[in-house]
Amino acid sequence: xxxxxxxxxxxxxxxxxxxxLPSSQAQAQAYPTRSITMIVPFAAGGPTDVISRIVTGHMAxxxxxxxxxxxxxxxxxxxxxxRASRAANDGYTLITGHMGTHAASVPLYxxxxxxxxxxxxxxxxxxxxxxxxxxxxxxxxxxxxEFVAYxxxxxxxxxxxxxxxxxxxxxxxxxxxxxxxxxxxxxxFNGTGPAMNALVGGQVDYMCDQIVNAVPQINGGTIKxxxxxxxxxxxxxxxxxxxxxxxLPAFQAQAWNAIFAPKGTPPAVVARLNExxxxxxxxxxxxKRLLDLGSVIPAAAxxxxxALGALVxxxxxxxxxxxxxxxx
Amino acid sequence: MxxxxxxxxxxxxxxxxxxxxxxxxxxxxxIPIPVNILLCLIGALVGTLVGVLPGIGTIATVAMLLxxxxxxxxxxxxxxxxxxxxxxQYGGSTTSILVNIPGEAGSVVTALDGFQMAKQGRAGPALxxxxxxxxxxxxxxxxxxxxxxxxxxxxxxxxxxxxxFSLMVLGLIFAVVLAKGSVLKAIxxxxxxxxxxxxxxxxxxxxxxxxxxxxxxxxxxxFATVAMGLFGFAEIIRNxxxxxxxxxxxxxEKVSGLMPTVRDLKDSTPAILRGTAxxxxxxxxxxxxxxxxxxxxxxxEKKISKNPSRFGRGAIEGVAAxxxxxxxxxxxxxxxxxxxxxxxxxxxxxxxxxxxxxxIVPGPQVMQKQPELVWGMIASMWVxxxxxxxxxxxxxxxxxxxxxxxxxxxxxxIVVFCCIGIYSVNNAPTDVMLAxxxxxxxxxxxxxxxxxxxxxxxxxxxxxxxxNLRRALLISRGDWSVFLTRPLSAVLMVLAAALxxxxxxxxxxxxxxxxxxxxxx
Numbered sequence: 001x002x003x004x005x006x007x008x009x010x011x012x013x014x015x016x017x018x019x020x021l022p023s024s025q026a027q028a029q030a031y032p033t034r035s036i037t038m039i040v041p042f043a044a045g046g047p048t049d050v051i052s053r054i055v056t057g058h059m060a061x062x063x064x065x066x067x068x069x070x071x072x073x074x075x076x077x078x079x080x081x082x083r084a085s086r087a088a089n090d091g092y093t094l095i096t097g098h099m100g101t102h103a104a105s106v107p108l109y110x111x112x113x114x115x116x117x118x119x120x121x122x123x124x125x126x127x128x129x130x131x132x133x134x135x136x137x138x139x140x141x142x143x144x145x146e147f148v149a150y151x152x153x154x155x156x157x158x159x160x161x162x163x164x165x166x167x168x169x170x171x172x173x174x175x176x177x178x179x180x181x182x183x184x185x186x187x188x189f190n191g192t193g194p195a196m197n198a199l200v201g202g203q204v205d206y207m208c209d210q211i212v213n214a215v216p217q218i219n220g221g222t223i224k225x226x227x228x229x230x231x232x233x234x235x236x237x238x239x240x241x242x243x244x245x246x247x248l249p250a251f252q253a254q255a256w257n258a259i260f261a262p263k264g265t266p267p268a269v270v271a272r273l274n275e276x277x278x279x280x281x282x283x284x285x286x287x288k289r290l291l292d293l294g295s296v297i298p299a300a301a302x303x304x305x306x307a308l309g310a311l312v313x314x315x316x317x318x319x320x321x322x323x324x325x326x327x328x
Numbered sequence: 329m330x331x332x333x334x335x336x337x338x339x340x341x342x343x344x345x346x347x348x349x350x351x352x353x354x355x356x357x358x359i360p361i362p363v364n365i366l367l368c369l370i371g372a373l374v375g376t377l378v379g380v381l382p383g384i385g386t387i388a389t390v391a392m393l394l395x396x397x398x399x400x401x402x403x404x405x406x407x408x409x410x411x412x413x414x415x416x417q418y419g420g421s422t423t424s425i426l427v428n429i430p431g432e433a434g435s436v437v438t439a440l441d442g443f444q445m446a447k448q449g450r451a452g453p454a455l456x457x458x459x460x461x462x463x464x465x466x467x468x469x470x471x472x473x474x475x476x477x478x479x480x481x482x483x484x485x486x487x488x489x490x491x492x493f494s495l496m497v498l499g500l501i502f503a504v505v506l507a508k509g510s511v512l513k514a515i516x517x518x519x520x521x522x523x524x525x526x527x528x529x530x531x532x533x534x535x536x537x538x539x540x541x542x543x544x545x546x547x548x549x550x551f552a553t554v555a556m557g558l559f560g561f562a563e564i565i566r567n568x569x570x571x572x573x574x575x576x577x578x579x580x581e582k583v584s585g586l587m588p589t590v591r592d593l594k595d596s597t598p599a600i601l602r603g604t605a606x607x608x609x610x611x612x613x614x615x616x617x618x619x620x621x622x623x624x625x626x627x628x629e630k631k632i633s634k635n636p637s638r639f640g641r642g643a644i645e646g647v648a649a650x651x652x653x654x655x656x657x658x659x660x661x662x663x664x665x666x667x668x669x670x671x672x673x674x675x676x677x678x679x680x681x682x683x684x685x686x687x688i689v690p691g692p693q694v695m696q697k698q699p700e701l702v703w704g705m706i707a708s709m710w711v712x713x714x715x716x717x718x719x720x721x722x723x724x725x726x727x728x729x730x731x732x733x734x735x736x737x738x739x740x741x742i743v744v745f746c747c748i749g750i751y752s753v754n755n756a757p758t759d760v761m762l763a764x765x766x767x768x769x770x771x772x773x774x775x776x777x778x779x780x781x782x783x784x785x786x787x788x789x790x791x792x793x794x795x796n797l798r799r800a801l802l803i804s805r806g807d808w809s810v811f812l813t814r815p816l817s818a819v820l821m822v823l824a825a826a827l828x829x830x831x832x833x834x835x836x837x838x839x840x841x842x843x844x845x846x847x848x849x
Binding site: 043044046047049050053069070071072073074075079082108111113159164165166185186187188189190191193196197198200201202203204212215216217219220221222289292293 | 391394395398484485486487488489529530531532533534541543544546547664668669670671672676677678680681684685687689690691692693694754755795798799802803805
C-alpha cells in the first residue's frame with residue numbers, strides 16, 4: 001500500500017478535533033491528562049490503520065482521553081516512524097508500528113534515521129496478521145508439496161508478484177524463496193490491490209500476502225491458497241492447511257502490529273498504556289472485529305512490553321539475513 | 329432485464345430509505361428522514377467545498393474526510409463517501425476554470441480552455457457546462473454499471489502490463505496533440521515531465537533516484553506540489569508582472585451571461601456524448617485508465633473539430649468533453665471494485681478501507697453477499713450526480729462573483745490557500761518550498777512560451793509507463809515483441825503509431841498544422 005494514499009491529511013482534522021475537546025480535564029491526576037496522538041504510518045483504511053482504530057477506540061474508554069489517529073504515509077512507513085522517534089517522550093505521541101517499520105526496515109534501509117530498539121520503548125503487541133502462499137487459480141501445482149517441486153524445477157519460468165519493495169508481501173516472499181533456495185522473477189506492483197488484480201487476471205503465478213486481502217478472493221474461487229504460514233489454521237479459512245501440515249514447517253511469517261512510544265517514556269506511562277491494550281484485547285467486541293479480519297490475537301504472555309521487545313529483537317535477527325542480499 | 333429492475337429497485341429503496349426521527353422536543357412525535365439522501369447531499373457539498381481548495385484533489389479530499397464516515401452505518405458511510413468523491417471531482421474543475429489551478433491530472437485539460445473562457449468573461453457557461461456534462465456522463469455510466477458491470481470486468485482483467493504500457497504510449501501522443509504552441513516545445517515539456525516523474529524510489533530495487541538524500545523526495549514529487557507551482561504560483565507572478573495588468577482587468581470586467589447559450593449547448597452536446605463514451609471505457613481499466621480519459625476526450629474533440637485552432641482559446645467543447653469523460657471514468661472505475669473487490673486506484677483503495685472499517689471485506693462475492701450495499705451505492709451514484717447539479721448550478725453565480733474581487737486582495741488569498749492545500753496533502757513543509765521553486769520555474773516557462781500542461785501529463789504518465797514497461801519485460805524475460813504479439817497491446821500501438829505518423833509525415837503537413845496550430849503570439 002506504499003503509494004496508495006500518499007495524501008492523507010489527518011493532521012488537518014486532528015487539529016480541529018483537538019480544538020473541539022473539553023479542556024476541563026486538567027486536574028492533577030496521573031497520565032493521561034489530555035488527548036493522545038497515535039501516529040499510523042500508513043493510509044487510512046489499510047490493515048494497520050484498521051487494527052489501530054479498533055484497539056485505540058477501546059483504549060480511549062479505559063484511559064478516559066481521546067486518542068487521535070494521525071495517518072502519516074511515505075517511504076514504507078519509515079517517514080512516520082522517524083517522526084515518532086523524535087517526538088516528546090511524555091506518552092502523548094505514540095506510533096502503531098509493524099513488522100516493516102520496526103524490523104524489516106533495518107536491513108532494507110541502510111540510512112534509516114532511527115533504530116527500532118534504540119529509539120523506541122515497546123508498549124504492547126496488538127495483533128498478528130497471518131501470511132498465505134497464494135497462486136493464480138489455474139497454476140498447475142495442486143498442493144504445497146507440488147508447488148515446492150514445481151517452482152524449484154521451473155525457477156526460470158515462474159513469476160512472483162509483490163506489492164512493492166519493502167512491503168509485507170515482498171519481504172515474506174523473499175523469506176519463502178530463501179527457504180526454497182530459489183530466485184524467481186519478482187514482479188513489483190504499487191500496493192496489494194494491483195498485485196491481487198494481476199494474480200486474479202492470471203498475469204503472474206504466485207505471491208505471498210496478508211490474510212485480510214486474500215480471504216474474499218479465495219472464497220470466491222478467483223485464486224487459490226496453498227498454505228498459511230502460522231502454527232495454527234485460521235478460523236476464517238478452515239480448509240487451508242498450515243505450512244507445517246503441508247510439509248514446509250520452516251516457512252513461518254506473520255505481519256504484526258504493535259504500539260511503540262519514543263525512547264525514555266516513563267515506565268509508569270508505558271505500564272498504563274499496556275494495561276489499556278490488554279483490556280481492549282480482552283473485550284468481546286474488539287476480539288470479534290479483529291478475528292473477522294483474520295487477525296491472531298496475542299496470548300496473555302505475549303502482551304507485555306518485555307515480550308514485544310523480545311519479538312522486535314527476534315524479528316530483526318530473522319529478516320536481516322533474508323533481506324540484506326535483496327539490497328544489491 | 330427483470331433482474332436489473334429489481335436490483336435497481338433495491339438500490340433506490342436503500343437510498344431513499346426513511347428513518348423515523350423522534351427528538352425529545354417533539355414530545356413523542358416522529359419525522360421520517362431520508363438519511364441516506366441527506367448523507368449523499370452533505371458528502372457532495374463538503375466534497376465540493378474541500379475539493380475547491382487549490383491543490384486538494386479527489387484523493388486528498390477523500391482521505392481527509394474518510395474518518396468522518398467511520399461513525400455511520402456501512403451503507404450510509406459508503407454513500408456519503410461516494411458523494412464526497414463526486415463533489416471533490418467537481419470542486420477540482422471549479423478551481424481549474426476560475427483560477428487556472430488544476431488539483432489533479434484530469435483537471436489539467438479542463439484548465440486549458442476553461443480558464444481561457446473565464447478570461448473572456450465566460451466562466452459561468454464553463455462552470456455550468458462542466459456540471460451539466462458531468463451529470464449526463466454520470467447518468468449514462470450509472471446505467472452502464474448496472475447493466476454491464478459484470479461482463480465489463482473481463483476487460484479489466486485482460487489488461488496486463490504490456491497493454492497498459494501501450495495505452496500510456498498512446499497517452500503521451502495525446503499529450504503532444506493537446507499543446508497549442510510549438511510541437512518541439514511540447515515534446516521538450518513532456519520529456520521534462522517524464523524526467524521529473526523519475527524522482528523517488530525505483531519500483532523494482534527500491535533504490536533512491538534523484539532524491540539527493542532528502543527524505544521527503546523518497547516517494548517522488550507530488551502532483552499537487554508541481555501543479556500548484558507551475559500553474560498557481562507562476563500565474564500569480566505573471567499577473568503581478570507589468571504585462572499581466574490587462575489580462576486581469578478582462579477577467580474582472582467582461583463577465584457575460586452566467587448560463588450557457590443555446591449555441592453553447594448545441595456545440596457541447598456531441599462533445600459530451602463522445603466524452604462520456606470514451607471516459608466510460610477507459611474508466612474500467614484499473615491502474616491508470618481513468619488518468620488519460622480526460623485528455624483522450626480533449627484530443628478527440630480537437631482532432632475532429634472543423635476549426636481546431638479554437639482549442640486552447642476558450643472552446644466550450646474543450647471543457648465539455650474532458651469533464652464528461654472524467655466523470656464517466658470516475659463512475660465506471662467502481663466496476664472492478666464492485667465485481668472483483670479489487671480497488672483499481674487510490675480513491676477506490678480508500679473506499680475499500682472504509683468498508684474494512686465497517687467489517688465488510690469486499691471480494692468477488694460482494695454482489696451476492698451484500699446486494700443492498702452494491703446496488704445502494706450504484707443508485708447513490710445517480711443521486712450524487714443529481715446533487716452536484718443541484719448544488720453547483722446555483723453556486724456558479726457565487727464563484728463568478730469571486731472573480732470580481734480586486735486582484736490585490738485575491739492573490740494573497742490564493743497563495744495562502746495553495747500553501748494550506750499543498751501542506752495538508754502530506755503534512756510536509758518541504759512540499760510548500762518545492763511548490764515555490766516550481767512557481768519560479770513556471771514563470772520562466774511562461775515567459776519562454778513553454779506550456780506547463782504537457783509537462784504535467786508527462787509527469788503523471790511517466791511512472792505508469794515505466795512501471796508497466798518494466799513489469800511487461802520482467803514477465804516476458806526481456807522480449808520486446810510482447811507489445812506487438814498481444815492483440816490488445818498491438819491495436820493500441822498501431823493507433824499510437826498512426827497518430828504519430830499523422831503528426832510527422834511532411835506530405836501530411838497541412839493536416840499536421842491543423843493539429844498543432846502554431847501559437848499566434
